[in-house]
Amino acid sequence: MKNPSNQSEATQNFAGRGTVAQTDTPPSLHVTFATSLMIIVVAASGRADEIEEKTKQQPVQDLFRTDLVYTQEARELQFKLAPTFRRERGADVSEIPISVEYGLTDAWQVGVEWSALSQRNPETGRTTRGIGDLEFGTQYSFRNIYGSSFHAAPRFSVQLPSASINKGLTEGFVEYVPSLILARDFPELCNAQFFAQIGLGLVQRVKEPADARDREPAAHELAWSTGFFVPFTHWVASVELSGSNNQWNHGGKVNQTYLTPGCVWKLSRSVEMGVGVPIGLNRGSDCFRIITQLIYEL
Secondary structure (H helix, E strand, C coil), X not given: CCCHHHHHHHHHHHHHCCCCCCCCCCCCHHHHHHHHHXXXXXXXXXXHHHHHHHHCCCCCCCCCCCCCXXXXXXXXXXXXXXXXXXXXXXXXXXXXXXXXXXXXXXXXXXXXXXXXXXXXEECCCCCEEECCCEEEEEEECECCHHHCCEEEEXXXXXXXXXXXXXXXXXXXXXXXXXXXXXXXXXXXXXXXXXXXXXXXXXXXXXXCCCCHHHCCCCCCEEEEEEEEEEECCCEEEEEEEEEEECCCCCCCCCEEEEEEEEEEEECCCCEEEEEECCEECCCCCCCEEEEEEEEEEC
8 A cells, every 4th residue: 555645745746747657556445345346245145055955955855753844835835754663661662653743835835744553562461452633733934034044934733632542552742842943054064954943841631531540741842852853965964862740740650751862865856755763761761662664745
């Protein structure tokens, strides 16, 4: 940058000469600053567009123990069949849940899930089977908040005890579950995503078992889950750590923690198939579970 006094002296010398001397004058401070600012803005915008382009893509539809921040697009339908098996202490339980999700907008979806068949096979006593419970839910997602890699999604669901309480296929509660899902994308790590969900299950008894000894305490339940997934070309690897506990109120008996490794294969643009294996980590958990899922989008 030129010294102002030297610049004034050069101007006076120029005015005293009759001919113009061609000199190589460096660009002014304003031009230099404007050019630098433009380069920074363009580079930052390009990086932001790159992050948004990578993170706005949906690498997987659903996992196994955690709801994701993704919703169905406007007027898009998703069908899911998710047969599950779990080995409880004293019984083997099989279920075939069927769910449908529909996008009202690109950020807001509604859905319904129904356990079309539930079967309970205790170590002692007879095997029981029948329909399971019914659940309605809705979710609104805020993706790439302020152009960042962060996402958030409030969710609310209501579970209705449509199954038989005397067959041991339901606990007889209407359950209201508000929850919050948070996630952060890492485009530089193969577009991996770290996520977390926390929810509170508020129960209301509407069915009583014939045998009072089978009556479960009406205890509200705190549930949480966290984990990550990494998408590859045709499949997605995931790990989830989740838990639920209602021992903090009304004599609840539930205290479960699971580690769930899983894998989802993208068979086509609209079809996914996945397998997850929740492994019980404490004495109150089931020994293990197997969750399978087949997803089809329209």
